[in-house]
Amino acid sequence: MTSTPRDRRISQRIGAIAESATLKVDAKAKALKAEGRPVIGFGAGEPDFPTPDYIVEVAAAAARDPKNHRYSPAGGLPELKQAIVEKTLRDSGLEITPANVLVTNGGKQAVYEAFATMLDPGDEVIVPSPYWTTYPESIQLAGGVTVEVFADETQGYKVTVDQLEQARTERTKVLLFVSPSNPTGAVYTADEIRAIGEWAEQHDLWVVTDEIYEHLTYDGVETGSLPVLCPDLADHTVVLNGVAKTYAMTGWRVGWMIGPADLVKAATNLQSHATSNVANVSQRAAIAALAGDLSAVEAMHSAFDRRRRTIVSMLNEIDGVECPTPEGAFYVYPSVKGLLGKEYAGVRIETSAELAEFILEQVEVAVVPGEAFGPSGYLRLSYALGDDDLVEGISRLQKLFA
Incomplete structure (x- = not known):
């Protein structure tokens, strides 16, 4: 039976679009949090700071x-x-x-x-x-x-x-x-x-x-x-x-x-x-x-720099992880190729996509696999989250792969 135009519900152009992997991971982490699970999300590239007050005040006046x-x-x-x-x-x-x-x-x-x-x-x-x-x-x-x-x-x-x-x-x-x-x-x-x-x-x-x-x-x-x-x-x-x-x-x-x-x-x-x-x-x-001036930006920059040093140091303590020190943005992109091709908790992990899923299931830490950005073998973690959550999240990874 041949299909009709009405049967072709989604255009090929739109049907070929892949869902944003970073937003998908962030949405899953938030859904699990809403269920009461202690998920720590390293997925979204979103500063954890509020918008500076002077900007919000201008917006409030503009709304009126x-x-x-x-x-x-x-x-x-x-x-x-x-x-x-x-x-x-x-x-x-x-x-x-x-x-x-x-x-x-x-x-x-x-x-x-x-x-x-x-x-x-x-x-x-x-x-x-x-x-x-x-x-x-x-x-x-x-x-x-x-x-x-x-x-x-x-x-x-x-x-x-x-x-x-x-x-x-x-x-x-x-x-x-x-x-x-x-x-x-x-x-x-x-x-x-x-x-x-x-x-x-x-x-x-x-x-x-x-x-x-x-x-x-x-x-x-x-x-x-x-x-x-x-x-x-x-x-x-x-x-x-x-x-x-x-x-x-x-x-x-x-x-x-x-x-x-x-x-x-x-x-x-x-x-x-x-x-x-x-x-x-x-x-x-x-x-x-x-x-405005960049004073609020400078305060956030200092926090990001501190978190950057912490997350790089902690990730490099995990055997099988190689994390270069980034010079910009608020992401680390460690190679996890040393973790692949092995069994953990009875599960054999071959790709970074499988690794990210395993990490979420085992220790409730959300990361984005390298397949979202190119070849397998890497993870992206945003350090634009609170210091305590950052340390807790990476500590869970250290224990998982100890």
């Missing part, structure tokens, strides 16, 4: 102002665009105008709209791996093809120009560049960024660079923004950013993309039909965040 109860420009409030212009110059040294800015519903919308605006069917995007789960899904939705380039722990999870060149074909249009990295915490040095930027310029490629963890670097690593370090590439670069990680505002849903005015205008047209404007109260809160 009738002007924020109405539609506003699809591309963002003019005041927020100007705040992004000033913040970008202050923090990155990149000079832009409001015409170069599109305010989006969180960073994920910026990722999708950038690729949707840039790619035609079959265009290839080189994506360094390990990668954040949303990148290849957004590329696929936009009709593009993801070409993975893997860098393991022996390379500090950083790809080389030689690797990128081996992946380049006549269909390559875009390089995705992320530093600091989710999921590994790797940070490219200024010299490494320049070398990659010069390679992209030499081959007439576009670059999409995600800078949402820009303020979360450690150990004095010397880095920078790609379009500033490689000014000849600036007109072919899209910068993605947002307030979520820096200001503990994940739930406020404010991100943005910066790019050439014609590309931003096209992406704004797309957004005008998809979601229209970001919630005005959230935009007012973002203005307050960007206009």
